[in-house]
Amino acid sequence: MSNALAQTIKAWVYEAGELVLKRKESQLQISIKSSRSDLVSNVDYEIQRFLIAKIESKFSKDKILAEEDKRNSLADMSGRVWLIDPIDGTINFVFQRENFAIMIGVYEDGVGKLGFIYDVTRQKLYWGGPGIGVFCNEKKLRPPKNLGAKDGLWAVNAGMYAQNIENIQIIGENSMGVRMIGSAGLEFISMLKGNTIGYISNLYPWDYAPGMVLVQEFGFKGSGLDGLALKFKDRQKFIVATACAYNEVMGS
Amino acid sequence: MSNALAQTIKAWVYEAGELVLKRKESQLQISIKSSRSDLVSNVDYEIQRFLIAKIESKFSKDKILAEEDKRNSLADMSGRVWLIDPIDGTINFVFQRENFAIMIGVYEDGVGKLGFIYDVTRQKLYWGGPGIGVFCNEKKLRPPKNLGAKDGLWAVNAGMYAQNIENIQIIGENSMGVRMIGSAGLEFISMLKGNTIGYISNLYPWDYAPGMVLVQEFGFKGSGLDGLALKFKDRQKFIVATACAYNEVMGS
Known part of the structure; x- marks a missing residue:
């Protein structure tokens, strides 16, 4: 997948992060989903809609699988699919206002092409994919040691x-x-x-x-x-x- | 307890933190204590000795209870006692090089007077005590909500x-x-x-x-x-x- 697409998505994710940082000091509107510790906030919805609008404006034929708003099922992974978790770790977001992430994955026919995990409050975006490598913001990371199950x-x-x-x-x-x-x-x-x-x-x-x-x-x-x-x-x-x-x- | 003493200890803790930041990129010497996941490193020893030297140079009559070097037992908590964990979270220090802390508590006849927890890699020192309040570096903190057991x-x-x-x-x-x-x-x-x-x-x-x-x-x-x-x-x-x-x- 092209690095140009990765740069486009990075810009969207950073912009979404700015939005979260603005919202996180305000009063949240929180709803309960399946249980009292399965929550969703207005910010989850807002970020998901922001990202989907960006994707649909440029790639209207792509498929989207996302946590909220009944976008959470797809018949299959054929074609290009965007997987979105607008606020991963909503409980942390609600109770800690930190230790959450904005996430996007891009897959083609079930094969992972690009991944983005944005640790918003620490302003560290981990991103990359096959043929690109893995970066934290602009810094290329080296793979960790291949340790055994007992050694970490x-x-x-x-x-x-x-x-x-x-x-x-x-x-x-x-x-x-x-x-x-x-x-x-x-x-x-x-x-x-x-x-x-x-x-x-x-x-x-x-x-x-x-x-x-x-x-x-x-x-x-x-x-x-x-x-x-x-x-x-x-x-x-x-x-x-x-x-x-x-x-x-x-x-x- | 005097704020002057708190300022003295803060300076020691920040200095100890600088030492840890220098050492943490180097090869550690690690020993196993009670089990393979109970570790101690050369940095634990070095920081404890650094802090004890500071304390003993100014307060030679005070008692010390500290994790390493067989300083880990005291007959009782009478008088002024310094409790030291030079590297709290040694496993994290060794495997992550983050998510550990330098800690000091000062007690008088069993009553807590001053506490210091330094999150070294994030350079955030939480400190304070009765009559002083609780600070993160120079910023005074407000108490969190008194939530019930289910609500957090x-x-x-x-x-x-x-x-x-x-x-x-x-x-x-x-x-x-x-x-x-x-x-x-x-x-x-x-x-x-x-x-x-x-x-x-x-x-x-x-x-x-x-x-x-x-x-x-x-x-x-x-x-x-x-x-x-x-x-x-x-x-x-x-x-x-x-x-x-x-x-x-x-x-x-």
Whole structure:
């Protein structure tokens, strides 16, 4: 995919970030979705609409899969698909006003081409894709070490950890420890920086699609926790890790 | 306690932080303590010795309780006691080179007088005490809201969460969620900012003493998880939270 398109999207994401920074000091309008800890704010909607308007103005034939506004399902991943999480980590956004991200992934026929994760309050945009590499703002990043499952920290989902799904507690205990930030985007950034070696959670396509493009560029492997390819549909138990840690955990 | 002493200690902590920033890009010498995920580095030792030298040069009669170098036990908390964690979150320091803190607490006859938590890589020093208030660098902070146990995020210890010690999983499930940074100091900072409402873990005195001075100034309550006063001795299951959340969880 062209670097020109990446530059266009970067500009949109930075602009969306400015909008969030303006809104985040104001009173939010918050609604409950599936449960009292599944929230959406007026800013989630506003950012999603802002980004979709940008995309549709230039690429009207492309498909969009996004968290809010009933844009959250697609028949398939054929053609060019934009995956959008306007505010990833809404609970953090609402309660902390930090530790959230704006995310976009661009896929072609199911193959990741571009990924963008913007840590808005720290003003760090992680972006890139195949043939481009991975950048933080304008700085090209080097891949982290390909560490084994025991030799680093894992990010995990609290509910899955509590229930010891797929022996995730054992993975944690055998490693250097577990961490929980509460934003899939920031967990992917942790992997890009080498802060964590893997991430196990229960995610929607817009949660993992942007980050997967970036960590795959650094040699990480990801799949459903059943070992099957990611579905880009519905919510799914998910693992991504350095190739070495992935193979150790998934036995391949 | 005098603000003059606070200013002296602040200068020491900033100086220690400069030293850490210099060292953190170099090859660390790392030793294993009680288990493979209980580490100490040459920087932990160097910072502790630096701080102790400063204290002993000015306050030779004071007592010191510190994590490393067999300075880790005291008969009692009588007189003026300095509690030091030179690098709180050593695993993060070693694996992430961020998300760790330098911490000092000053107590008199068991009563907290001054606390310092320095988030070194972000160059944010949280400090203060009774009669002074709580500051981030030179900016005075306002206390966060006194939220109930369900109305915010909790920081928890991974091992205790996995084992559901004292029904900690239920506290998590009934709340807005749980978070794990991997540094007691940064968990206290999260509470000072209102990012989390409480913290349940298994801590040593140098892990909780500096932060307790600060959050108590903001009306938080803390104790052993058995409801008894903190022991300032050995490792202890620990809870601290907004007064409202503490009372709801501890039933007082």
